[in-house]
Amino acid sequence: MIGAIETATLAFLENAAPGPTALASRDAQSRTLLIATPDAFSGTIAFRATFGQTVIEFPRPAASPQTAADLTVSKLLSFEQFDRNWDGNDAAKPDPQSIQAARFFIRSLSPGSKIPEPTLHANGNVLLFVNEGDRYAEIEFVDGNRIEFYARQGDHQWSDEVSFDGGSLPAGLPEIGFSI
Numbered sequence: 001m002i003g004a005i006e007t008a009t010l011a012f013l014e015n016a017a018p019g020p021t022a023l024a025s026r027d028a029q030s031r032t033l034l035i036a037t038p039d040a041f042s043g044t045i046a047f048r049a050t051f052g053q054t055v056i057e058f059p060r061p062a063a064s065p066q067t068a069a070d071l072t073v074s075k076l077l078s079f080e081q082f083d084r085n086w087d088g089n090d091a092a093k094p095d096p097q098s099i100q101a102a103r104f105f106i107r108s109l110s111p112g113s114k115i116p117e118p119t120l121h122a123n124g125n126v127l128l129f130v131n132e133g134d135r136y137a138e139i140e141f142v143d144g145n146r147i148e149f150y151a152r153q154g155d156h157q158w159s160d161e162v163s164f165d166g167g168s169l170p171a172g173l174p175e176i177g178f179s180i
Helices: 002-014 022-023 068-079 094-108
Strands: 032-036 045-053 054-059 117-120 126-132 135-143 146-153 156-163
Touching: 068 094, 068 117, 068 126, 094 126, 094 135
Parallel strands: none
Antiparallel strands: 032 045, 045 054, 117 126, 126 135, 135 146, 146 156
């Protein structure tokens, strides 16, 4: 037998639930349509949205262009996050002085210079390298401002250990495409 409380609860729930006529009589939700404008990749408007009859234009966000040097420096900065054994073969933790020296080298290069790719040696030193057909260069930042490098172009080869202070490049590196 249903008690008075259960009857009252049942009556409340039946009255609270919307019936099919209540849902059918509501206005439809307005739809949003995002459209990439023809000038989305060259102009100032990136997207145009319509909300019923209302049109809103979203301006293209201001983005600072990143150069190849910026991307290389950001990769170098990410090396600072690595711990010992970053390669799974007991590699040393990346050396902060080597990372700093490699960043200084990249920032010393002229805008038209070849920008090398960064990687890490298992000893924790940063290596910058270029490997393009008959051109190859590998620069290791061993401590402070000292670099060891090997470069070759065709039949010509260069290697040395020098101090780099940002003033000039050792012989061989300009032939690969580096310039200060």
